[in-house]
Amino acid sequence: MHIEIFGLDKYVVANLSLELQKPIINLTKINENDLFFSVHETLTFHGGVDQNAWHTRIKITMPELLWIHQESLRSLLAKALQQHTIHLHFEFILQKPEHTYSHIQKDYPLFVSESNQVTIDKDEEQEVGDDAEIYHGNIFAGKESDLEKLDNSEATLKTKKKKVA
16 A cells, blocks of 8 residues: 655654554554555645645555545544645545566565664764864865956856847
């Protein structure tokens, strides 16, 4: 099952996926490895005006055998999103089993988790703070002739534009 959400912030959807993972699995009895949430960083417009968080579109792609859960899924999502949006629009896409396929590479974990995610040691991070050193020198040292050429070429372009106009 793939739940795509349009018109909401990615952090809201990340929290929503955490909150709804188990209730959706309990409701539909699907394998927990078959449930995905996606958020699209898009803007929704109507009449030239941004509608994000006013209108939220939810597209649920699921096996056709789960069609009996459409109303329960709508209700579950509507309740979870009541504090994040005004209007909800649902689209259900029912899949035939012969139209889906997954290729799983056995050399890698199926999912990224807290135990296997890449972390960056604090020592390797460049921290910016009160004790960070600020460079006070001339960052263009040795590039004066290149800068002068740029200034001259810009002045030449401006002169040419004035003559054309």
